[in-house]
Amino acid sequence: MARLLHLLLPPPLNRLWAALLGCLLLALMAAPSPAMAQIHAHPDENGTPVVRSLESLRDLDYQSWQAVAYRQGPPGGPLILRIVGYPGKVRLDHPTALLVRSGRQSWQLPDITTANPTLAADGRDAAAEFNLAPLIDSLSQNRPLRLELPGVFVELPVPPYVVAEWRSLSSWTEASAGGP
Secondary structure (H helix, E strand, C coil): CHHHHHHHCCHHHHHHHHHHHHHHHHHHHHCCCCCCCCEEEEECCCCCEEEEEEEEEECCCCCEEEEEEEEECCCCCCEEEEEECCECCECCCCCCCEEEEECCEEEEECECHHHCHHHHHCCCCCEEEEECHHHHHHCCCCCCEEEEECCCEEEEEECHHHHHHHHHHCCCCCCCCCCC
């Protein structure tokens, strides 16, 4: 390509064109990729449809957490948020409510971990589940959220694109996502 430019353009324009092309390639490589929806649908072990949004988030201490918002069953079913830490690094006590803030608004989501037989029997205590519906029902926009789990993390930022995914779970269907 450089040889072709060298043959077609005089040397001053050739250098200018090469510099512009280099800047363009650098800008394309450095630009953040657009947020893509991470909503997945699959049946659970009993064949019940599950729709989930999975995101890895970091708290202010730079510890990684998995935030899994999901709905079991048909649209309109209950929405649950599962926060998962790395087993062996954290033990979550139950019940501990999840505190959520956005601007001046705040919510307290009840801990429902013990209602899930699989999590209740898991001795690692690295996951907690919360009823997400009160939060989602009161949100009218995809605003950033700050989560706090007392005794575990002080602030876990949730970006607006994740909030958008969580808000879409209640009514999400494969047809609405352009699926088969």
